[in-house]
Amino acid sequence: MPVDRHAAPAPTGPFASEQALAAAEWLSGSDLLSWRRDLQRWGGDPGSFDWLLDAAAGLSPSHLRMLVLHPARLVPLRRPREEIERLWRQHLEASTPLQYLVGHCFWCDLALEVGPGVLIPRPETEGMIDLAMDLLREAGGLASPNGLWADLGTGSGCL
Numbered sequence: 001m002p003v004d005r006h007a008a009p010a011p012t013g014p015f016a017s018e019q020a021l022a023a024a025e026w027l028s029g030s031d032l033l034s035w036r037r038d039l040q041r042w043g044g045d046p047g048s049f050d051w052l053l054d055a056a057a058g059l060s061p062s063h064l065r066m067l068v069l070h071p072a073r074l075v076p077l078r079r080p081r082e083e084i085e086r087l088w089r090q091h092l093e094a095s096t097p098l099q100y101l102v103g104h105c106f107w108c109d110l111a112l113e114v115g116p117g118v119l120i121p122r123p124e125t126e127g128m129i130d131l132a133m134d135l136l137r138e139a140g141g142l143a144s145p146n147g148l149w150a151d152l153g154t155g156s157g158c159l
Contacts, residue, residue, distance in 0.1 A: 023076030024083075029067035032075050036064075039085065044092050052091070055102045056084055107158050121158045 027035070036053070040046050053059045058078040067073065077084070087101045099105035099120045104113050107121040108129070114120055 023078065024080045025077045026074050027077065027081075028071065029073045029075055030071035032059075032077075033064075033067055033071065035081060039088055042088065042092060044088070048091070048098060049088060052084065052088060052098050052102070055098065055104065055106070056087060110158065112158050125158075 036049070040049055050061055050064060053064065054061065056079050059075065063075070067075065087098070090096055090101060091098050097120055099114050100116055103115060104111045105120050106112075107123075108126050112121065
């Protein structure tokens with residue numbers, strides 16, 4: 001089932017959406033950035049934590065950058081801070097992939113459901129698909145990108 005990557009935007013400006021009413025928690029931009037710094041001190045890759053904020057809380061990297069310029073802006077989180085902290089701690093302590101913890105991963109323009117036992121699609125495979133499509137088009141072997149494809153043994157079925 002597809003997941004809307006940014007289903008919990010703030011009430012005005014670039015975050016505007018009716019779905020913001022369903023936010024689990026609201027923070028000011030400065031409070032969110034301070035909390036983010038605190039959790040990044042726990043260890044781990046800062047980029048991975050930002051991925052978690054995107055996947056679990058609905059805060060894209062561009063929204064995080066915008067908060068530096070607009071620290072008073074209210075920001076909705078799709079999940080409460082305590083849950084995000086629990087997920088981050090579990091990732092750090094057990095090395096559990098974040099994608100398994102949140103139940104999905106982003107690949108191309110999709111959010112795919114994943115869990116233990118399903119290979120997490122890598123960004124590199126996006127490039128492989130683009131390359132294969134280009135080669136088939138150049139060879140005249142693919143009249144349309146809607147041709148018949150088989151994805152066998154790769155785990156998530158995304159290919």
